[in-house]
Amino acid sequence: MKIIFLCTGINSCRSLMAEAFLQKTDPSLEIFSAGLNPYVENDSMAIKVMNEIGIDISNKKPKSYLEFEGAFVDYLITLCDGTTDKITSVNIKANHKIHLGFDDPKKANCADEQIVEIYRDVRDEIRNEMDYFYNRILLPINS
Numbered sequence: 001m002k003i004i005f006l007c008t009g010i011n012s013c014r015s016l017m018a019e020a021f022l023q024k025t026d027p028s029l030e031i032f033s034a035g036l037n038p039y040v041e042n043d044s045m046a047i048k049v050m051n052e053i054g055i056d057i058s059n060k061k062p063k064s065y066l067e068f069e070g071a072f073v074d075y076l077i078t079l080c081d082g083t084t085d086k087i088t089s090v091n092i093k094a095n096h097k098i099h100l101g102f103d104d105p106k107k108a109n110c111a112d113e114q115i116v117e118i119y120r121d122v123r124d125e126i127r128n129e130m131d132y133f134y135n136r137i138l139l140p141i142n143s
């Protein structure tokens with residue numbers, strides 16, 4: 001089964017987290033993530049909060065959706081607000097398309113000491129959604 005997480009942004013935080021959670025849950029899945037405007041490196045705060053729960057995403061590098069142009073996947077999952085409007089030009093075909101909107105923790109306007117809490121909240125939301133997706137959608141299909 002092939003799954004791509006796509007974000008409108010830079011593919012350095014939320015989509016990498018989702019990819020890592022699902023890959024940890026089931027290593028047999030082919031899971032990728034990409035962004036419309038990928039950044040050069042991962043978000044250091046995302047790496048930090050994932051390390052707190054024993055998942056290392058420091059080796060996952062942001063990728064462009066162009067690497068997957070023309071691909072066919074089982075699931076194309078968009079993660080960022082507004083993504084559904086922007087993916088119309090993306091040439092990735094999928095059996096199923098799902099949109100999960102998560103707030104961008106980088107856009108939080110608060111004191112530095114509160115930023116880590118916002119990242120943790122987003123991380124935990126993503127973990128819960130990936131748990132639901134795997135156990136309620138993927139497992140019944142494969143049963």
